[in-house]
Amino acid sequence: MNAHDAAGGPHLVQSPKKSGQRSQSCILSLPFMEFHPIHGVNVRLDHSGTQATRVESFANGVCFSKQPLKPGEIFLIEIDDKELGWCGHLRVGLTARDPRGLAEVPExxxxxxxxxxxxxxxAITRNHNKIIEDAGDAGNNNYSNKPKTFFTDSHLYIDNVRIPRDKLVGRSRPGRYSHILDDLYKTNALPPTARRxxxxxxxxxxxxxLADMHIIINGEDMGASAKGIPATRPLYAVVDVFAATKCVRIVQVEYGFASLQTLCRKAIQKHIVHRMAIDWLELPEALKHYCKYE
Known part of the structure; x- marks a missing residue:
């Protein structure tokens, strides 16, 4: 470990390859994510720079990450609000164009x-976001990205990139005794265009x-949306707060050691088979909500 790593600077960690295992990469000590101060004319950012709201019309909502992304670093947002009456939804991607070099932000x-x-x-749609891979490409990934249970695996694997799954999944908020959305909770499947x-x-x-661009929706890898992207220039995240999507906020992802809250949740989840059973535990209400991702 060099002095930069010891100081907590961003870096990739390559774990040693053991027999029967492949190497894994994860990112540690990454900076706080924010939106770039340069954005579409209809966008308003909050004081923290982590929430973007389109205040007029349905267009001119293009936003960028404040800093270029590093390999394997995810720019994660949650849909905070929607607006009825428009066709179309959120759009996300990457650009090699520095926002400061744009004559004007495109509409x-x-x-x-x-x-x-x-x-x-x-373009994110309600039903058709998954990229169909060739049979040969699909066989290259030894890990299954599909959630197995309500309490999913701890990480999402894409080739040698390992992403903590804890923050990736959005969930709705059913009533205390509502069973209607139990299947939704078990599969971690909110509609891609829904709030939260x-x-x-x-x-x-x-x-x-070279690099491939991947879109992750509620903890599931949609596949390589763009392949063979030149990775010699800095790549910024693009978020277009378009049409029916009214407001989004950035979700910070922890790549380093898990917090005490996360470790407590994992210990509780290990012994729980149904989310409603959490309500029967003698725990503070705030911790119950946290364990149910509410």
Whole structure:
């Protein structure tokens, strides 16, 4: 470990490869995520720079990450509010264009920003976001990204990138005794365009100076939305607060050691088979809500 690593600077960690295992990479000590102060004319950021609201019309809602992303670093947002009467939803992606170099922020991410080149943006829809991989490509991933139970695996794996799953999944808030959404909780499946849905974008290195862009929706990898992206230039996240999507906020992802809260939740979840059983435990109400991701 060099002095920069010891000081907590951002870096990739490559764990040693053991017999029968492949190498894993994870990111530690990353900076606080914010939106870039340069954005569409209809966007208003909150004082923290982590919430973006489109205040007029349905367009001019293009936002960027304040800093370029690092390989395997996810830019994760949650849909905070929606607006009825518009067709279309959130759009996310990457751009190699520094926002400070834009003469003006394009009205639309698709097609205006993408037409400039060096930008890759994906429109989020209610039902059709999964990228169909070739049979050969699908066999390269030894890990299953599909959640197995309500309490999912601790990490999402994409090639050698390992992302803590704890913050990736968005969940609705049913009433205390509501059983209607039990199946939704078990599968961790909110509709991608719903309030509280969480959507992230990242890039995964692929060979020399190339990368693939991946979209993550509620903890599930949608596949490589764009392949062979040149990774020699800094890549910024793009979030277009478009049409029916009114407001989004950034969700900070912890890549380092798990917090005490997270460790407590994992210990409780290990012995719980149904989310409603948490209500019967003699625990503070705040901790119960936290254990149910509410």
């Amino acid at each position: 639309y991410s698709i097609p205006d920003l993408t037409a400039l080149g060096d930008s890759w943006v994906f 849905s969480r959507i992230g974008v990242l890039y995964v290195p692929k060979g020399r100076d």
